[in-house]
Amino acid sequence: MALEKVFNNRILLADLTTGKCEERELGDKLAREQLGGAALNLELLRRFPEGEPLVIGTGLLTSTFCPGAGVGVVTAKSPRSGLVVHHPFIGMIGIELKLSGFDFIVVRGRSEKPVRLWLHDELAEVSPAGEVKELGTNQVTGRIRDEYGDMNIHAFQVGPAGAAGSPLAMISESCFGGYDRAGLGLALAEKGLYALVVRGLGNLEVADGFFPESAKLMQETAQSLKGKTGIKEILRLWAKEDSFLPALEKVTHRHSACYSCPFPCRTFGFLREDPARKLETDASNPGCLLIDPQGVLALSFLGNDYPHVYEHCTQLGVDPAAVGLMLKAEGIGDKEAADKRIEALVKEKKDLINSNQNNFHGVTPWPDGGDLSAALVQAAGVFSNGIPPAVLPLSTPPFSLPSDPVEKAALVLERTALGLILGVCPLLLLSTPVITPARLATLVKLATEWDGIGEEELKAKAKSLIGQTLKLAAPREAISEGLKPAGFDAAWAGLKKRYVEG
Amino acid sequence: MGEGTAHSWTWWVEFFEKIGFYHQQYLDEENFAFRLGGVDFLCLSGGDTFAIAQGLGQAGARALGEFFSGDKVYLGSCAGAYLPLHSSQEPLHRFNFLSIPVANIVPDPPPGLEFSPRTMIPYGNRYLVHPVRGEVVLRPRISYPEPTVVAPLFGGPPFALGGDADGFRSRALYQDFTPRTSFPAGPELARRVVQGKEAVIEARIGPSTLFLLGPHLEHPRFPSANQFLFRLLQPFFNRLPETVPAGPGPEESSPALLREIKKELSRSRFTVQSLTQLSLSFEIGRKLYEPEKIAELLEFAWKRIRKFEPGSGLPVAAGETLRAQAVRLRESLEDFRTAVRGGEEAAGIMLKSLRAAKRFLAGFLPLYHRWGCLEEARI
Amino acid sequence: MELEITSEKCIACRACEFACSYHMDGDFSSIGSSIMIHRDERKDYFGPILKRSKDILLGRPERIEILKPGQSTTGGAAANKPILMRGPCDLCPDEKVPFCVAICPTGCLRKKE
Numbered sequence: 001m002a003l004e005k006v007f008n009n010r011i012l013l014a015d016l017t018t019g020k021c022e023e024r025e026l027g028d029k030l031a032r033e034q035l036g037g038a039a040l041n042l043e044l045l046r047r048f049p050e051g052e053p054l055v056i057g058t059g060l061l062t063s064t065f066c067p068g069a070g071v072g073v074v075t076a077k078s079p080r081s082g083l084v085v086h087h088p089f090i091g092m093i094g095i096e097l098k099l100s101g102f103d104f105i106v107v108r109g110r111s112e113k114p115v116r117l118w119l120h121d122e123l124a125e126v127s128p129a130g131e132v133k134e135l136g137t138n139q140v141t142g143r144i145r146d147e148y149g150d151m152n153i154h155a156f157q158v159g160p161a162g163a164a165g166s167p168l169a170m171i172s173e174s175c176f177g178g179y180d181r182a183g184l185g186l187a188l189a190e191k192g193l194y195a196l197v198v199r200g201l202g203n204l205e206v207a208d209g210f211f212p213e214s215a216k217l218m219q220e221t222a223q224s225l226k227g228k229t230g231i232k233e234i235l236r237l238w239a240k241e242d243s244f245l246p247a248l249e250k251v252t253h254r255h256s257a258c259y260s261c262p263f264p265c266r267t268f269g270f271l272r273e274d275p276a277r278k279l280e281t282d283a284s285n286p287g288c289l290l291i292d293p294q295g296v297l298a299l300s301f302l303g304n305d306y307p308h309v310y311e312h313c314t315q316l317g318v319d320p321a322a323v324g325l326m327l328k329a330e331g332i333g334d335k336e337a338a339d340k341r342i343e344a345l346v347k348e349k350k351d352l353i354n355s356n357q358n359n360f361h362g363v364t365p366w367p368d369g370g371d372l373s374a375a376l377v378q379a380a381g382v383f384s385n386g387i388p389p390a391v392l393p394l395s396t397p398p399f400s401l402p403s404d405p406v407e408k409a410a411l412v413l414e415r416t417a418l419g420l421i422l423g424v425c426p427l428l429l430l431s432t433p434v435i436t437p438a439r440l441a442t443l444v445k446l447a448t449e450w451d452g453i454g455e456e457e458l459k460a461k462a463k464s465l466i467g468q469t470l471k472l473a474a475p476r477e478a479i480s481e482g483l484k485p486a487g488f489d490a491a492w493a494g495l496k497k498r499y500v501e502g
Numbered sequence: 503m504g505e506g507t508a509h510s511w512t513w514w515v516e517f518f519e520k521i522g523f524y525h526q527q528y529l530d531e532e533n534f535a536f537r538l539g540g541v542d543f544l545c546l547s548g549g550d551t552f553a554i555a556q557g558l559g560q561a562g563a564r565a566l567g568e569f570f571s572g573d574k575v576y577l578g579s580c581a582g583a584y585l586p587l588h589s590s591q592e593p594l595h596r597f598n599f600l601s602i603p604v605a606n607i608v609p610d611p612p613p614g615l616e617f618s619p620r621t622m623i624p625y626g627n628r629y630l631v632h633p634v635r636g637e638v639v640l641r642p643r644i645s646y647p648e649p650t651v652v653a654p655l656f657g658g659p660p661f662a663l664g665g666d667a668d669g670f671r672s673r674a675l676y677q678d679f680t681p682r683t684s685f686p687a688g689p690e691l692a693r694r695v696v697q698g699k700e701a702v703i704e705a706r707i708g709p710s711t712l713f714l715l716g717p718h719l720e721h722p723r724f725p726s727a728n729q730f731l732f733r734l735l736q737p738f739f740n741r742l743p744e745t746v747p748a749g750p751g752p753e754e755s756s757p758a759l760l761r762e763i764k765k766e767l768s769r770s771r772f773t774v775q776s777l778t779q780l781s782l783s784f785e786i787g788r789k790l791y792e793p794e795k796i797a798e799l800l801e802f803a804w805k806r807i808r809k810f811e812p813g814s815g816l817p818v819a820a821g822e823t824l825r826a827q828a829v830r831l832r833e834s835l836e837d838f839r840t841a842v843r844g845g846e847e848a849a850g851i852m853l854k855s856l857r858a859a860k861r862f863l864a865g866f867l868p869l870y871h872r873w874g875c876l877e878e879a880r881i
Numbered sequence: 882m883e884l885e886i887t888s889e890k891c892i893a894c895r896a897c898e899f900a901c902s903y904h905m906d907g908d909f910s911s912i913g914s915s916i917m918i919h920r921d922e923r924k925d926y927f928g929p930i931l932k933r934s935k936d937i938l939l940g941r942p943e944r945i946e947i948l949k950p951g952q953s954t955t956g957g958a959a960a961n962k963p964i965l966m967r968g969p970c971d972l973c974p975d976e977k978v979p980f981c982v983a984i985c986p987t988g989c990l991r992k993k994e
Contacts, residue, residue, distance in 0.1 A: 121768035149776040203910035222986035262986030264892040268925035278943035681974035
């Protein structure tokens with residue numbers, strides 16, 4: 001088995017209580033059994049249960065030429081819902097993590113003082129991180145990059161909201177927020193871990209045939225999503241009306257993508273600079289990268305002000321989706337009032353439950369479309385709700401969708417699960433059917449040379465991940481009645497039967 | 503590895519590692535004269551021949567003359583091939599050991615060729631030209647199973663011996679080029695100056711044998727060239743002492759020290775990688791210095807420091823010295839970055855960093871060869 | 882043949898960097914490539930930089946700029962950027978299509994005969 005083409009064969013056990021780090025071998029057996037990503041994270045949570053662990057891992061294909069293969073996963077118990085959840089981090093952090101020499105990190109214990117875990121060149125250092133309490137995530141990342149002089153250093157981190165102990169705290173990816181709906185930012189802050197900083201100057205071997213197969217898949221995937229650019233493509237699918245899209249168009253500068261992804265779904269809004277400007281701006285901080293469609297949708301009621309408020313949320317490290325719901329319910333209507341109220345919400349340690357907002361176990365729902373399958377996906381609560389709970393009909397050819405809502409929910413859950421095991425962006429997998437389990441299995445087989453690995457095993461592993469995660473906590477019944485469309489109870493029973501009882 | 507050399511001396515280190523030979527010393531202008539006597543094989547690779555000669559000085563030239571009077575082997579590639587040739591130019595004239603003409607000294611600057619250390623420099627009242635850069639195809643002139651060998655040429659000489667002569671044997675000719683060859687002034691000049699000329703010459707000075715290599719047969723990415731070189735040197739390998747096998751870790755070793763050195767080296771790597779975003783290239787004397795050479799030296803060290811077994815360490819005294827060298831290297835690179843970003847004069851600091859990198863390697867490699875190197879010979 | 886860069890099509894995915902490094906060094910890493918993405922994330926200023934045998938091509942969003950080694954660039958606060966400290970592009974002579982072109986999802990990189 002060719003582990004060296006997919007992993008470094010290294011697990012880090014970081015004990016924040018003692019500040020000591022210990023390495024363990026990943027090993028062929030564990031990798032073969034669990035494959036990688038969220039599935040392997042879950043197994044590590046089981047094997048190392050002491051000290052309220054949180055596991056940060058990379059997918060089997062993370063840091064390969066597979067399209068969208070830049071994903072890492074945090075698996076932990078959500079402070080908001082009490083459920084174990086798998087949260088993806090995308091951008092460039094996943095590849096930098098794997099190329100720093102570490103495949104999985106088990107974080108245990110608690111540091112009395114804020115620290116950061118700095119991973120580079122197979123070295124792990126725990127060092128002080130006190131500046132987070134005052135500085136925004138953008139500034140903290142900028143400081144770290146200046147300190148080491150390298151723009152490719154990435155951090156996933158806790159912002160001032162996490163430092164303040166707010167349940168709204170989210171994990172931020174480098175400068176501009178993320179997809180965390182589970183309050184994992186608070187989970188990290190409670191451990192005293194304010195940032196995971198990574199730089200990947202390492203290397204992995206490449207299997208013969210892997211590159212051409214990946215390049216072919218990349219071109220086919222790009223072709224299927226031709227012309228689709230920017231976060232607006234996702235927003236349009238949920239917006240009941242397009243009235244807020246002009247506010248986005250007004251500030252749109254450029255669109256960019258995560259590692260090796262043909263769908264540039266991240267849009268930079270120039271809020272303090274002319275968006276038409278192509279020359280490098282002199283402004284040190286001209287705006288914000290909008291990457292979180294659920295967050296943008298939740299704040300869209302603020303009209304032209306929403307990009308600014310979204311930016312404020314990302315700098316505080318606060319979940320914009322939860323904040324949006326709460327601000328709307330309170331009748332807040334403009335930027336100044338919103339900014340003040342957000343700061344207060346952080347101090348008051350408010351969340352959706354104690355604000356009496358509709359929620360899925362304390363987690364923000366996507367805008368209600370009455371879609372039963374989307375409700376089922378969110379009710380399962382297995383993956384961060386920042387990932388859309390539905391297929392994104394953006395591609396040509398389109399997905400062929402089952403009519404049965406349970407089957408439809410299963411399609412979404414299982415494609416997301418596959419993405420988080422292999423380290424391939426779930427947003428991409430939900431945007432185009434071109435990246436099939438069979439194509440992914442071909443790449444896995446090329447890279448690992450594992451006997452017998454194929455499409456069926458990958459699908460089974462995805463199902464097993466969902467089932468095992470569902471089983472891990474108390475029944476997931478804490479769902480607001482307002483979020484249960486007609487037929488929900490029967491459909492929910494059907495979904496549970498498929499994964500837990502079946 | 504002293505003044506004027508770049509990073510290609512590490513290719514000789516790697517070549518000898520591949521044949522399982524780890525008894526290596528790293529000489530610079532400070533220790534060349536008094537250490538040369540204990541050496542059997544002297545390798546001199548690429549760089550600025552003038553600066554190398556300047557650095558070695560009269561004492562170095564004398565030491566080299568004494569070296570040749572013993573039964574020794576000299577391996578000179580690129581700049582190292584030029585050094586022992588007769589020249590009227592100072593300070594090369596101190597090293598006039600062999601009279602072999604080269605084909606790339608021309609009376610007039612060829613059209614289309616720019617003046618730069620990489621392509622053409624004035625040489626007395628003539629011009630030293632390099633019309634080829636990159637891969638070249640050689641025809642071996644010894645009994646060899648392959649009809650051709652591919653090797654890289656980066657400014658080394660095409661000799662104009664015109665066949666075997668007294669005391670000189672042609673061992674390979676420049677036969678052709680490949681799609682990866684670049685011609686700074688077009689292929690016509692390259693064909694005229696290089697094609698058909700001697701690429702490798704074996705010469706004798708007293709009891710010593712000299713191999714003058716125009717292309718870098720020792721380059722680690724050209725295995726066929728390495729094989730050819732091995733074949734050329736095979737008759738001399740009975741002089742090499744028994745390879746010292748890698749043994750158990752040193753007594754009184756410190757894993758913490760090794761870890762500290764790794765950290766410093768890692769920080770140096772970032773600094774160098776961050777410099778890829780900045781404007782860098784310095785012409786100093788006749789040589790173009792590009793800080794990517796420092797990156798090459800760092801990567802060379804990094805590949806090797808990773809090979810120490812987990813939990814192993816370094817002997818404490820030597821490790822402390824090496825750590826200090828690693829810190830100085832990292833600090834000099836950070837100073838370099840600060841100077842470049844601030845628009846200050848950085849050439850001198852860059853040279854300081856290059857020296858610091860070489861010194862680090864000179865201290866590290868013997869420890870690696872003794873304690874960290876577990877590979878079997880590959881040639 | 883040469884590589885043509887249409888910098889406004891760049892989406893900063895860095896696939897080209899890793900593909901080039903694979904061609905140069907035979908493994909998956911970013912440090913051996915002749916092409917790299919310059920990106921200032923906070924300013925949203927990004928584009929490809931290509932080191933060629935005789936010069937450096939900067940795929941700035943506003944224009945293509947060609948620099949000789951040692952030459953400084955002009956314009957804006959980015960004046961002290963950027964020149965590549967790597968080996969030059971060899972246009973992948975053993976391949977039908979250069980690796981970076983093969984993997985670029987937007988057509989930002991194309992080969993021009």
